[in-house]
Amino acid sequence: xxxxxxxxxxxxxxxxxxxxxxxxxxxxxxxxxxxxxxxxxxxxxxxxxxxxxxxxxxxxxxxxxxxxxxxxxxxxxxxxxxxxxxxxxxxxxxxxxxxxx
Numbered sequence: 439x440x441x442x443x444x445x446x447x448x449x450x451x452x453x454x455x456x457x458x459x460x461x462x463x464x465x466x467x468x469x470x471x472x473x474x475x476x477x478x479x480x481x482x483x484x485x486x487x488x489x490x491x492x493x494x495x496x497x498x499x500x501x502x503x504x505x506x507x508x509x510x511x512x513x514x515x516x517x518x519x520x521x522x523x524x525x526x527x528x529x530x531x532x533x534x535x536x537x538x539x
Contacts, residue, residue, distance in 0.1 A: 445472070454468070456469075
């Protein structure tokens with residue numbers, strides 16, 4: 439593949455092995471599935487599946503500092519403080535791309 443890079447990720451062995459078995463049932467190998475995921479992220483500019491808790495009665499615990507940060511961020515949003523506004527999504531994405539350079 440022209441202009442390609444190697445992407446590596448560490449996962450528990452049982453996650454890799456189970457995932458490989460499931461993907462093989464679909465005729466896919468792990469590398470192809472990861473490429474499909476990344477192409478879909480690029481295409482949709484989003485995570486191509488929902489992210490949430492399977493058991494909402496028992497969500498994971500977060501640190502007090504992180505919880506406080508989330509609450510202060512929520513208050514900022516409600517009071518329209520420290521919030522950037524863009525005319526459209528393209529303007530917002532352009533701003534983020536400039537930050538990453």
